[in-house]
Amino acid sequence: MSALPGTPTxxxxxxxSRPPAATRKRWTFDRVSLVVVFLGVPVALYLLFVLYxxxxxxxxxxxxxxxxxxxxxxIGLENYQRLLTDGLFLQAVGNSLVLLLVVPxxxxxxxxxxxxxxxFGGSSTGAVRGLSGSSFYRVVSFFPYVVPAIVVGIIFxxxxxxxxxxxxxxxxxxGLGRFKDFAWLGEPSTALWAVVVVIVWSFVGFYMVxxxxxxxxxxxxxxxxxxIDGAGRFRTAVFIAxxxxxxxxxxxxxxxxxxxxxxxxxxxxxNPDGGPGNSTLVITQxxxxxxxxxxxxGLACAMGVVLAVLTFAFTGLVLGVGQALARRNxxxxxx
Amino acid sequence: xxxxxxxATTAAPARPERRGPSGERTVAVTSHTVLGIWSLLxxxxxxxxxxxxxxxxxxxxxxxxxxxxxxxYQNYVDAWNTAGIGSYFFNSVVVVFxxxxxTMVMGAMSAYVLARFDFRGRTxxxxxxxxxxxxxxxxxxxxxxxxxQQVGVLNTLPGLILSYATYAYPFTVFFLLSFFEExxxxxxxxxxxxxxxxxxxxxxxxxxxxxxxxxxxxxxNFVGLWNQFLLPxxxxxxxxxxxxxxxxxxxxxxxxYDVNFGALFAGAVMTVVPVLVVYLVFQRRLQGAVSAGGLK
Numbered sequence: 001m002s003a004l005p006g007t008p009t010x011x012x013x014x015x016x017s018r019p020p021a022a023t024r025k026r027w028t029f030d031r032v033s034l035v036v037v038f039l040g041v042p043v044a045l046y047l048l049f050v051l052y053x054x055x056x057x058x059x060x061x062x063x064x065x066x067x068x069x070x071x072x073x074x075i076g077l078e079n080y081q082r083l084l085t086d087g088l089f090l091q092a093v094g095n096s097l098v099l100l101l102v103v104p105x106x107x108x109x110x111x112x113x114x115x116x117x118x119x120f121g122g123s124s125t126g127a128v129r130g131l132s133g134s135s136f137y138r139v140v141s142f143f144p145y146v147v148p149a150i151v152v153g154i155i156f157x158x159x160x161x162x163x164x165x166x167x168x169x170x171x172x173x174x175g176l177g178r179f180k181d182f183a184w185l186g187e188p189s190t191a192l193w194a195v196v197v198v199i200v201w202s203f204v205g206f207y208m209v210x211x212x213x214x215x216x217x218x219x220x221x222x223x224x225x226x227x228i229d230g231a232g233r234f235r236t237a238v239f240i241a242x243x244x245x246x247x248x249x250x251x252x253x254x255x256x257x258x259x260x261x262x263x264x265x266x267x268x269x270x271n272p273d274g275g276p277g278n279s280t281l282v283i284t285q286x287x288x289x290x291x292x293x294x295x296x297x298g299l300a301c302a303m304g305v306v307l308a309v310l311t312f313a314f315t316g317l318v319l320g321v322g323q324a325l326a327r328r329n330x331x332x333x334x335x
Numbered sequence: 336x337x338x339x340x341x342x343a344t345t346a347a348p349a350r351p352e353r354r355g356p357s358g359e360r361t362v363a364v365t366s367h368t369v370l371g372i373w374s375l376l377x378x379x380x381x382x383x384x385x386x387x388x389x390x391x392x393x394x395x396x397x398x399x400x401x402x403x404x405x406x407x408y409q410n411y412v413d414a415w416n417t418a419g420i421g422s423y424f425f426n427s428v429v430v431v432f433x434x435x436x437x438t439m440v441m442g443a444m445s446a447y448v449l450a451r452f453d454f455r456g457r458t459x460x461x462x463x464x465x466x467x468x469x470x471x472x473x474x475x476x477x478x479x480x481x482x483x484q485q486v487g488v489l490n491t492l493p494g495l496i497l498s499y500a501t502y503a504y505p506f507t508v509f510f511l512l513s514f515f516e517e518x519x520x521x522x523x524x525x526x527x528x529x530x531x532x533x534x535x536x537x538x539x540x541x542x543x544x545x546x547x548x549x550x551x552x553x554x555x556n557f558v559g560l561w562n563q564f565l566l567p568x569x570x571x572x573x574x575x576x577x578x579x580x581x582x583x584x585x586x587x588x589x590x591x592y593d594v595n596f597g598a599l600f601a602g603a604v605m606t607v608v609p610v611l612v613v614y615l616v617f618q619r620r621l622q623g624a625v626s627a628g629g630l631k
Binding site (some may be wrong): 001031032033034035037038039042045046047049050051052053054056057059067079114117118123128131132133136137138139140141142143144146147148149150151154155156157158159163164165166173201202204205206209210212213214223233258261262264265266268270272284287288291292300305307308314315330331 | 362363365367368369370371373374376377378379380381382384387395396399400440441442444445447448449451452454460463464466467469471472473474477479481482497498500502504505518522532533537538558561562564565568569579580581583584587588599600605606608610611612613614615619622623625626
């Protein structure tokens with residue numbers, strides 16, 4: 001195709017500010033009508049249903065709107081002041097922050113370890129090879145990701161059941177008699193951790209698949225060189241594989257963090273009322289009940305804004321720190 | 336790097352480097368053991384669910400681990416008819432497929448224009464659409480509720496379809512942009528020299544060429560939309576319009592021990608089966624799409 005006269009062979013590059021395939025041509029009716037219809041209709045719907053609600057939420061958060069009056073009374077930052085002294089909301093923020101700190105860390109360590117086992121955990125005479133039968137493990141581990149989260153939550157709600165659950169049955173079967181009637185989701189000390197385990201469980205496979213792909217993208221010579229230098233698999237994982245996929249790790253951390261701040265669907269299935277002593281109450285549950293059960297939409301929107309600010313702060317922090325580290329590493333390597 | 340290696344020697348003395356074939360085998364066996372345990376941890380809860388879905392409540396509580404004395408297919412019938420899983424299932428099929436078609440059409444068209452046409456404001460539009468990926472949906476649902484009310488589609492399937500499609504739209508555009516950018520421009524040019532209009536070029540030339548990308552996004556979107564929970568719970572409180580995920584949640588949260596747990600497990604199994612089939616058929620493509628799309 002590139003044999004067409006006068007067409008220079010172009011270099012494909014992703015993410016360039018001006019994509020190479022874009023063409024600047026005369027604007028005929030044909031072209032204009034296409035752009036208007038192809039872009040106009042979807043973007044209009046997108047603005048109305050997605051972007052406009054976000055801006056509206058910011059405005060509602062400054063009102064005392066209950067959702068049922070036709071006018072909204074502007075009350076400034078009063079909603080936010082109320083949130084600062086609202087013990088229940090602060091507890092929800094605290095629980096959400098625990099999820100934010102623990103879920104991504106545990107998920108990433110586990111999925112990275114499994115990805116390393118898959119990519120260079122096999123027996124290797126000669127080059128470092130992957131594990132035989134790795135596709136079976138990949139298919140199985142990825143499976144929880146496609147299962148609806150609500151189903152995962154419902155299943156684990158039953159798995160954790162004190163008397164007829166899978167977990168206590170297995171534990172007592174192993175001779176740990178004291179777990180006979182232990183209510184994992186009903187004890188304030190274990191409820192949140194039980195939820196963490198479920199979220200991690202459902203996401204590890206997805207990130208494992210992601211990391212397997214990134215590790216495979218690292219040039220094989222680097223692994224070979226490390227091996228010749230006498231690095232074991234553990235050191236290869238920590239000092240070759242981990243830095244080699246730093247970008248994916250960072251992106252994964254952001255996604256997981258955003259997800260952990262939400263976590264609504266899992267909790268709706270396992271502890272819809274906030275759990276024992278509100279030990280599993282999270283921000284999103286508070287937003288939901290404040291808006292749709294108590295009808296305090298202004299206050300709920302303020303909570304939503306707090307959630308958004310937390311999300312952006314977290315994303316900015318991870319990406320910013322990540323970039324700073326990358327820059328320092330690059331400088332260190334040059335020195 | 337040399338400094339790093341020295342640190343590791345002191346930090347991880349527990350794993351001595353073995354070169355012999357026996358050491359290699361130990362590593363492989365260890366890997367298989369760890370991954371095997373993990374696979375078991377993944378599969379066991381599902382296997383337990385499937386077995387429980389054939390039991391009576393009494394069996395579930397009396398002997399949670401034994402096989403059912405008699406395989407009760409009646410649980411599936413009960414879940415399908417009495418608990419309403421059947422009608423929720425059809426609602427889900429209607430909503431997910433309509434929204435999937437809508438978001439794919441809108442996403443492909445927008446991505447095509449944003450990738451291959453140069454005009455003022457294009458970069459701004461791109462950022463505006465990608466920004467939709469990062470906002471927490473929870474912030475938007477309260478106002479969205481009222482917008483749907485004003486448009487008159489609250490608690491209706493069309494309202495749900497529109498919401499599903501527009502919230503899947505940013506991801507669809509984001510994912511397809513690079514596919515359309517990398518299609519060779521010469522082919523479009525050849526088509527236009529042959530007298531094809533821009534419209535025709537898109538539908539008959541460019542769209543078929545973006546097929547692999549379209550397929551990958553469609554599968555990812557199908558899984559995402561089938562599993563959608565928050566939007567239906569907020570925007571769709573009419574029980575006859577429930578989709579599977581919210582219907583199942585409502586079934587599960589019924590008070591006390593009146594729940595027919597066998598039927599609940601049966602409902603869970605029936606919710607999983609469609610995504611499981613799609614996953615097993617397309618798993619190579621899905622995993623490929625995840626690793627290609629997630630790295631940016």
